[in-house]
Amino acid sequence: MDSTQKLLRSELFSLRIVLFMISQNLSLFGSSVVGFGIIWYITIETSSGLWLMFATLANMVPHLFISLYSGVWADRYPKKYLIMISDGFIALVTFVLFVLFRLGFQYLWLLLLVSVIRSLGTGVQGPAVSAILPQLVPQEYLTRIQGINQSISSVLFMLAPAVGGMVLGLMDLSWTFLLDVVTATLALSIFVFIKVDPIKRAKKDTPVVHAMFEGLRYTFGNPVLRSLMIYYSFAFFLLTPAAILTPLLVERSFGSEVWRLTVNEVSWTVGNLIGGILVSLRGHFNDKVKAIALSLVALGIGFALLGLAPFFSLYLLIMTLVGIFMPILTTAETVMIQKITPSNKMGRVFSIVQVLSGSTIPLGMLIYGPLADRVSIESLLIVSGALMALVGLLYQRTNRKMREQGVWKV
Numbered sequence: 001m002d003s004t005q006k007l008l009r010s011e012l013f014s015l016r017i018v019l020f021m022i023s024q025n026l027s028l029f030g031s032s033v034v035g036f037g038i039i040w041y042i043t044i045e046t047s048s049g050l051w052l053m054f055a056t057l058a059n060m061v062p063h064l065f066i067s068l069y070s071g072v073w074a075d076r077y078p079k080k081y082l083i084m085i086s087d088g089f090i091a092l093v094t095f096v097l098f099v100l101f102r103l104g105f106q107y108l109w110l111l112l113l114v115s116v117i118r119s120l121g122t123g124v125q126g127p128a129v130s131a132i133l134p135q136l137v138p139q140e141y142l143t144r145i146q147g148i149n150q151s152i153s154s155v156l157f158m159l160a161p162a163v164g165g166m167v168l169g170l171m172d173l174s175w176t177f178l179l180d181v182v183t184a185t186l187a188l189s190i191f192v193f194i195k196v197d198p199i200k201r202a203k204k205d206t207p208v209v210h211a212m213f214e215g216l217r218y219t220f221g222n223p224v225l226r227s228l229m230i231y232y233s234f235a236f237f238l239l240t241p242a243a244i245l246t247p248l249l250v251e252r253s254f255g256s257e258v259w260r261l262t263v264n265e266v267s268w269t270v271g272n273l274i275g276g277i278l279v280s281l282r283g284h285f286n287d288k289v290k291a292i293a294l295s296l297v298a299l300g301i302g303f304a305l306l307g308l309a310p311f312f313s314l315y316l317l318i319m320t321l322v323g324i325f326m327p328i329l330t331t332a333e334t335v336m337i338q339k340i341t342p343s344n345k346m347g348r349v350f351s352i353v354q355v356l357s358g359s360t361i362p363l364g365m366l367i368y369g370p371l372a373d374r375v376s377i378e379s380l381l382i383v384s385g386a387l388m389a390l391v392g393l394l395y396q397r398t399n400r401k402m403r404e405q406g407v408w409k410v
Contacts (some may be wrong), residue, residue: 003155005064005341009401010362014113014136015099016136016194016195016355017136017137017145017192019190019193019194020132020133020136020191020194021145021148021152022085022151022187022190023152023187023188023190023191023194024149024187024292025149025152025350026155026183026184026186026187026190027087027183027184027187028153029156029159029183030051030179030180030181030182030183030187031122031180031184032156032160032164032169033160033163033164033179034094034164034176034177034179034180035059035182036160036164036165036242036265037164037168037173037176038055038111038115038173039052039055039247039383040164040168040247041107041111041168041173042111043247043248043251043261044251044256044258045108046108046375047248047251047252047256048374050369050370051108051370052231052245052247052248052365052367052369053113053242053366053370054371055111055112055363056244056361056362056369057116057362057365057366058111058113058119059115059118059119060119060358060359060361060362061116061119061358061359061362062116062117062119062120062123062353063119063120063122063126063354063358064231064355064358064359064362065120065123065186065360066120066123066124067113067120067126067127067335067351067354067355067361068212068215068348068351068352069123069212069216069357070082070106070123070125070126070127070347070350070351071127071129071212071348071349071350071351071354072211072212072215072347072351073128073133073347074127074132074346074347074348074350074351074367075086075215075344075345075346075347075348076164076211077210079128079129079132079196079347080134080163080191080194080197081133082128082198082289083125083128083129083132083191084126084191084192084320085093085124086121086122086124086128087121087184087187088123088178088188089126089182090118090121091119091180091181091182091185091188092180093114093117093118093121093178094114094118094127094180095115095181097110097111097148097174097176097177097215098100098174098175098177099175101172101177102174102176104271106173106174107154112271118250119147120237123180123354125349126347126350126351126354127350127354129349130334130337130346130350131346131347132196133146133338133351134338134343134346135343136194136196136198136382139338139339139347141209141334142338143279143282143285143331143335144279144280144337146279146330146331146334146335147251147276147277147279147280147281147282147327147331147400148276148280148325149276150260150272150275150276150279150280150330150331151273151276151280151327152276152278153272153276155269155273155362160265160269161347162262162266163176164176165178165258165261165262167179168258168344170350173267178215179285179380182207189190191322203390211348214345214348215348215349215351215352217276217323217347217354218345218348219349222340224336224399225337225340225349227395227399228292228333228336228337229352229356229400231240231296231391231394231398232333232356232357233356233357233360233389233393235296235299235362235388235392236356236357236360236361236364237297237360237363237364238364238384238385238387238388238391238393239303239361239364239384239388239396240301240360240361240364240365240368240384241303241364241368241377241380241381241384242299242303242306242322242384243361244365244368244369245365245368245377245381246264246306246377246409247261247264247265248320248377248380249306249378250264250312250315252377253377254312254315255312255368255379255407257379260325262321263297263316267317267319267320267323268319268320268322268397269323270320270322270323271316271319271320271321271322271323271324271325271326272323272324272326272327273323274320274323274324275325275326275327275328276291276327277322277330278324278327279327279328283365285331285332285335286337286372287335288332288333288335289395289396289399290328290394290396291328291329291332292332292333292336292395293392293393293395293396293399294325294328294396295325295328295329295392296329296388296389296392296393297325297327297389297392298322298325298393299322299329299385299388299389299392300384300385300387300389300390300391301385301389301390302318302319302321302322302325302385302387303322303380303381303384303385303388304382304385304386304389305316305318305385306319306322306378306381306385307377307379307381307382307385308382309379327406328350337349337350337353340392348403368380368384
């Protein structure tokens with residue numbers, strides 16, 4: 001029996017792993033279509049960096065307030081039911097928005113309000129989804145499964161802006177909401193049949209606030225996790241112009257047609273797909289710190305080059321190449337945490353990752369959003385990209401020193 005046959009017969013492709021990936025990617029696809037639709041709708045209606053700032057804050061800030069609590073819940077309660085309840089809650093709110101839009105209540109403030117509520121549901125779901133994977137997948141397959149999942153997600157992300165653009169162009173925004181409700185319902189129906197292995201959970205009699213601080217102490221007391229959290233926070237702050245403002249850059253510099261906004265997202269997603277395939281084929285990272293550092297440097301250089309691109313086709317080529325490194329970065333970071341963190345603390349560690357990465361982007365938009373109405377987005381990309389590459393170099397240097405001192409080995 002060759003290695004491929006052994007792989008196919010192994011636990012790598014067990015039914016529950018396949019069902020988990022189908023369920024989560026269905027849910028992610030619907031949410032992505034809604035996310036693209038809302039951002040494009042606001043971009044086209046306002047052409048304002050300030051309104052994009054409001055949309056970003058509404059989408060990201062609320063889940064920060066609940067994330068530390070939801071990390072404790074993920075360590076205390078069955079993650080499967082936390083995921084299902086939060087997904088169902090998001091679908092219900094989105095259906096209400098669909099009905100209101102069809103009745104004629106098509107207000108920007110309503111989009112912001114529903115984005116806030118959806119964000120709360122995502123804040124509960126996020127740590128549970130990240131922490132449940134080691135209960136489904138043997139440790140030796142974590143990197144490969146992350147790569148395969150990234151590839152599937154990338155394909156759906158590639159379809160999402162196309163679907164969102166088609167719906168927005170041919171019908172109206174409200175139908176993207178209904179699509180999200182349908183995909184969430186399918187995802188929940190599949191998730192019911194996934195069997196999750198029990199684990200030793202954190203004590204329920206400890207006050208939630210105490211459990212939160214215990215998670216913080218563990219995370220920032222571990223030199224590997226502390227270094228990762230600090231540099232990751234800086235990286236996500238510097239990622240903000242590329243993550244949020246590129247649709248506005250395309251609208252201002254290349255044209256406001258919906259197809260341009262669509263192909264902008266598709267090019268990034270094609271890069272993500274290639275990166276995910278490379279990760280799944282590789283199967284592991286011998287040096288996860290190096291993989292993270294190189295990815296940060298590559299992303300920074302790529303974002304700076306986006307700001308220098310003189311015409312749209314070159315801009316799209318650079319966007320595709322840069323997108324390759326995002327799955328490498330997220331997979332190396334996620335697997336590192338999953339392998340070094342005890343299962344009864346993993347939910348809280350991932351909630352801290354979610355808080356730090358999620359808070360830095362809204363914080364960045366408080367600065368970059370108003371700046372985008374005063375200076376060119378290209379200049380913001382050049383400066384932030386150069387600084388991000390520097391963050392990658394510093395991360396590698398800091399962790400190399402810790403290795404030399406014998407502080408840790410990963």
